[in-house]
Amino acid sequence: MTWLTWRQSRAQIIAAAAALAVIAIILALTGPHLASLYDTSGVATCQAHDNCDTVVSTFLNELSKGTVVLYFTGIVVVVLIPALIGVFWGAPLVTREIEARTLPLAWNQTVTRTRWMAVKLGLGALTAMATAGLLSLMLTWWSGPLDSAAALGTSKLGLSRLGPVLFAARGITPVGYAAFAFVLGVIAGVLIGRTISAMATTLAGFAVIQVAWANWIRPHLIAPVHAIAALNPANIYLVRVKDNQMLISATPSSGQQGAWVLSSQITDNAGRPFHGAPPAGCPVNLHQCAAGIGSLHLRQLIIYQPASRYWTLQWYETAIFLAAAVALAGFCAWRVRHLAD
Amino acid sequence: MNAVLEARGVGKRYRQRWALNDCTLSIPAGRVVGLVGPNGAGKTTLLSLAAGMLRPTTGSIEVLGARPASSRAQLARVGFVAQDTPVYAGLSVADHLKLGAEMNPGWDAALASGRIAHLALDRRQRAGKLSGGQRAQLALTLAMAKRPDLLLLDEPVASLDPMARREFLESLREYIAGRPVSVVLSSHLVSDLERVCDYLIVLVASRVQVAGEVSRLLATHRQLTGAGPDLSLEDLVLAYMRQATTPGRQPVQEEYR
Numbered sequence: 001m002t003w004l005t006w007r008q009s010r011a012q013i014i015a016a017a018a019a020l021a022v023i024a025i026i027l028a029l030t031g032p033h034l035a036s037l038y039d040t041s042g043v044a045t046c047q048a049h050d051n052c053d054t055v056v057s058t059f060l061n062e063l064s065k066g067t068v069v070l071y072f073t074g075i076v077v078v079v080l081i082p083a084l085i086g087v088f089w090g091a092p093l094v095t096r097e098i099e100a101r102t103l104p105l106a107w108n109q110t111v112t113r114t115r116w117m118a119v120k121l122g123l124g125a126l127t128a129m130a131t132a133g134l135l136s137l138m139l140t141w142w143s144g145p146l147d148s149a150a151a152l153g154t155s156k157l158g159l160s161r162l163g164p165v166l167f168a169a170r171g172i173t174p175v176g177y178a179a180f181a182f183v184l185g186v187i188a189g190v191l192i193g194r195t196i197s198a199m200a201t202t203l204a205g206f207a208v209i210q211v212a213w214a215n216w217i218r219p220h221l222i223a224p225v226h227a228i229a230a231l232n233p234a235n236i237y238l239v240r241v242k243d244n245q246m247l248i249s250a251t252p253s254s255g256q257q258g259a260w261v262l263s264s265q266i267t268d269n270a271g272r273p274f275h276g277a278p279p280a281g282c283p284v285n286l287h288q289c290a291a292g293i294g295s296l297h298l299r300q301l302i303i304y305q306p307a308s309r310y311w312t313l314q315w316y317e318t319a320i321f322l323a324a325a326v327a328l329a330g331f332c333a334w335r336v337r338h339l340a341d
Numbered sequence: 342m343n344a345v346l347e348a349r350g351v352g353k354r355y356r357q358r359w360a361l362n363d364c365t366l367s368i369p370a371g372r373v374v375g376l377v378g379p380n381g382a383g384k385t386t387l388l389s390l391a392a393g394m395l396r397p398t399t400g401s402i403e404v405l406g407a408r409p410a411s412s413r414a415q416l417a418r419v420g421f422v423a424q425d426t427p428v429y430a431g432l433s434v435a436d437h438l439k440l441g442a443e444m445n446p447g448w449d450a451a452l453a454s455g456r457i458a459h460l461a462l463d464r465r466q467r468a469g470k471l472s473g474g475q476r477a478q479l480a481l482t483l484a485m486a487k488r489p490d491l492l493l494l495d496e497p498v499a500s501l502d503p504m505a506r507r508e509f510l511e512s513l514r515e516y517i518a519g520r521p522v523s524v525v526l527s528s529h530l531v532s533d534l535e536r537v538c539d540y541l542i543v544l545v546a547s548r549v550q551v552a553g554e555v556s557r558l559l560a561t562h563r564q565l566t567g568a569g570p571d572l573s574l575e576d577l578v579l580a581y582m583r584q585a586t587t588p589g590r591q592p593v594q595e596e597y598r
Contacts, residue, residue: 104394
């Protein structure tokens, strides 16, 4: 059974290996230069010198356009690869055999249907995990300098390592997604029976799961930290006045560098959300306004996932997706016994 | 009970439509059984149930004393060539032999290679590029070389030209000769079955109209109807199928010419 599965997926595996090799060569050729730029830029030590904004911005300006394009392309590729694996490897795995009417041939060998499905799922999932894992590993390494710079100060890239996009494109999470998306594709094929419909369903289903997960589940995977601190007027970047109410927007204080800020709220002294009347001068006379705000003794309530939880969250999320993949695979092996019934 | 296939009140329903309904039949061991009947009689469904591709909605079916495809041992004992003789279009002839060898512990490599050589098939040829007759022969080789006790063939020659049809049935006859294997072969072409079968089952609308040894059936029919010695199996089958059809409905004779 292993041989047949290998023979049937050989072309895909070779294509994936070739694509990974090409990507590896491109990254190996450009990566060291990027790393040396980073080393000489002083970004690594900017916090000690308290000059992150200028150093990071200098570093980013030194990058070639190609590097920036490669950086963002890399993010898109790693985010999309699990979905593509689900659509192009998972969904057709069984439907191809249904459509070519080869199931009676496969199922009349001395191999039970459950084993047939288990080997196909197992080998496919391992290939999917290896592909996504290697890709993520290479790009995590290559993008390291840029990711670090982005995490520091007010970055022009605007990406946090823990944020919805970058978290799914780095580290080990793509391994979990790839296994899950692959099995999702297979089960869609088993339940629907037609390749094109199964592909569309897999794509839609996985996209919904990823978006919903990043926005509503990941933030609460570990209870986020609530921090209240005095509002530092230097962090205020926007003051709006509407109907004699003042709304202040401020960046989180520097203690949460690289954190994933889920919400930031300005409160009064007692911790209630602040909707008070603006002090004199706001928002026209900036100087007078800032002084007025300072005399209000406002506080800032920040709800966030600290940067230190990065790997804990990565492991949690990967483990959850792998467990979901195993559960779906079990359902799939059970369901295939009724296939064609 | 010396039966290779025992069906008791077997029914198979697809949504609203019954493909097979309350079918009861017994197929004796050691025979080459021809299963004939009009389209829609339930032949394909019955063979798919026997091979374990489908599971019955009602009733029970036992093949070689066990539920079809219920275990590896059971799978090893039954060879099945489904309708349209499926093979993997993208795999070569050699790949198919390797597949058979990898997936069947009882694989007879000598038999498989011998047949491929005898048929003059190019081992490197992709199965998708084979002619209909060659594809059917390849599918038959896979089913034979696992050395089953029972060989189920569902309309294997239906789509073949007369030449390929004759060669296929010749292969089958050579294989059967001297082997303790039971065969069930469905067809709606009685003349094909005449060449290889020694036992006949006529199935019309899930019901067995007649079952028995070909030579005895012919003799009995001659006696009953006073037909001459040139009475063919085809005449006999047609007579039984006419009997089965309700008055006012003409049997579709064209198909059996």
